[in-house]
Amino acid sequence: MKKVKADPKGVLSGSHYLDGDYAIAEGGLAAGCRFFAGYPITPSTETAERFSERIPSVGGVFIQMEDELASIAALIGAVWGGKKSMTVTSGPGFSLMMENIGLACMMETPLVIANVQRGGPSTGLPTLTGQQDMMQVRWGSHGDYKIIALSPDSPQECFDLTIEAFNLSEIYRVPTFVMTDECVGHMHEKVVIPPAEEIELVERKWYTGPKDQYLPYKNDKDMIPFMIKIGDGYRFHTTGLTHDERGYPVINAECQDVCVRHLNDKITMNADKIIRLEEDEIDNAEIIVISYGITSRVTTRAVRQARKAGIKVGTIRLITVWPFPEKRINELAKKVKAFVVPEINYGQMVLEVERCAAGQTPTVHVPHCGGWVHDPDDILKAIKEAAK
Numbered sequence: 001m002k003k004v005k006a007d008p009k010g011v012l013s014g015s016h017y018l019d020g021d022y023a024i025a026e027g028g029l030a031a032g033c034r035f036f037a038g039y040p041i042t043p044s045t046e047t048a049e050r051f052s053e054r055i056p057s058v059g060g061v062f063i064q065m066e067d068e069l070a071s072i073a074a075l076i077g078a079v080w081g082g083k084k085s086m087t088v089t090s091g092p093g094f095s096l097m098m099e100n101i102g103l104a105c106m107m108e109t110p111l112v113i114a115n116v117q118r119g120g121p122s123t124g125l126p127t128l129t130g131q132q133d134m135m136q137v138r139w140g141s142h143g144d145y146k147i148i149a150l151s152p153d154s155p156q157e158c159f160d161l162t163i164e165a166f167n168l169s170e171i172y173r174v175p176t177f178v179m180t181d182e183c184v185g186h187m188h189e190k191v192v193i194p195p196a197e198e199i200e201l202v203e204r205k206w207y208t209g210p211k212d213q214y215l216p217y218k219n220d221k222d223m224i225p226f227m228i229k230i231g232d233g234y235r236f237h238t239t240g241l242t243h244d245e246r247g248y249p250v251i252n253a254e255c256q257d258v259c260v261r262h263l264n265d266k267i268t269m270n271a272d273k274i275i276r277l278e279e280d281e282i283d284n285a286e287i288i289v290i291s292y293g294i295t296s297r298v299t300t301r302a303v304r305q306a307r308k309a310g311i312k313v314g315t316i317r318l319i320t321v322w323p324f325p326e327k328r329i330n331e332l333a334k335k336v337k338a339f340v341v342p343e344i345n346y347g348q349m350v351l352e353v354e355r356c357a358a359g360q361t362p363t364v365h366v367p368h369c370g371g372w373v374h375d376p377d378d379i380l381k382a383i384k385e386a387a388k
Helices: 020-030 045-058 068-080 091-106 134-139 155-172 182-186 253-268 294-308 326-333 349-357 376-387
Strands: 002-005 014-019 033-038 061-064 084-089 112-119 125-129 148-150 176-181 188-193 200-203 277-280 287-291 313-318 320-322 338-343 363-367
Touching: 014 020, 014 155, 020 033, 020 045, 020 084, 020 112, 020 155, 020 176, 020 182, 020 188, 033 045, 033 068, 045 061, 045 182, 068 084, 068 091, 084 091, 084 155, 091 112, 091 134, 091 253, 112 155, 112 182, 125 182, 134 148, 134 176, 134 320, 134 349, 148 155, 155 176, 155 182, 155 188, 155 200, 176 182, 287 294, 287 376, 294 313, 294 338, 294 376, 326 338, 326 349, 338 349, 338 376, 349 363, 363 376
Parallel strands: 033 061, 033 084, 084 112, 112 176, 148 176, 287 313, 287 338, 338 363
Antiparallel strands: 002 200, 014 188, 112 125, 148 320, 277 313
């Protein structure tokens, strides 16, 4: 992949006081996003508003679509037209996007979706927080496929990880997600935006050979096919059906094996390059607290109190939530008394921790059904119980 520097027109370098939603928009613009299609939904609307104000000044396009289904369809078209594209949504809107997210996966379309999570199910708690879409982002559309999802815990990371999401999406030709939440989305903090020349971006792999010989799904040596811009005269076909290298439908088990295996392998075989974790005091830990997003910040107080009480506690913050850090969790499960997993849902990522621990150590869940964050004392209680 070719590395390039950010376009200065999209970068508001300097120190700013932004909420997470605005920071997502600034991260997208700095990453080179020049097409945004979306539909307003609390608590993500501020990102769309920021794009509507800013993107015309950098030569981009903002469209408020009639709904979330149309938003993803528009993104797919814009990407194949040559533009970096993204949208933002929450709960019910995310559910509506699932069919076309599956289409984007099958077409290997690089795009970015930010989900500012709120309490559900259904309309639920439009203005209050949740972490209840973590399994949906991985499994929400039908069929076998893999995605990449990142989880910021601050407005600064909303900016940084949106850029990273675009880079990963372009590298692996896959929909990539920024899974934030209402607390982080509406939290105002200092966000430092570096000069454009310090922001490193990934240029899409463009095909430059004979136009009549282009194969949109012929894997390069890195397993990632080249892309072109529709309308530039290339021979081109793509579909949501199982397809061959030409993009033509081939409806049999043999082609399904090649096509779908590739959608999974390109992420699974590169998982070690993709996964990012933040670890603290892991080496001698007897208990490890695993968290992500806003819950990571709430966990800090409980961990600090547990350490004062003499408990050897380490922490892992999931920056990359999908692909899940299976190998690392399995490795640590051999060494610790227990994992403690607080999250604002009734059991989602904790199931992955439990699966990867594979019975080697207990996994303790600290659930919260949404609306607000945990009481740190509940997390502390779970740590103390696990340490007995």
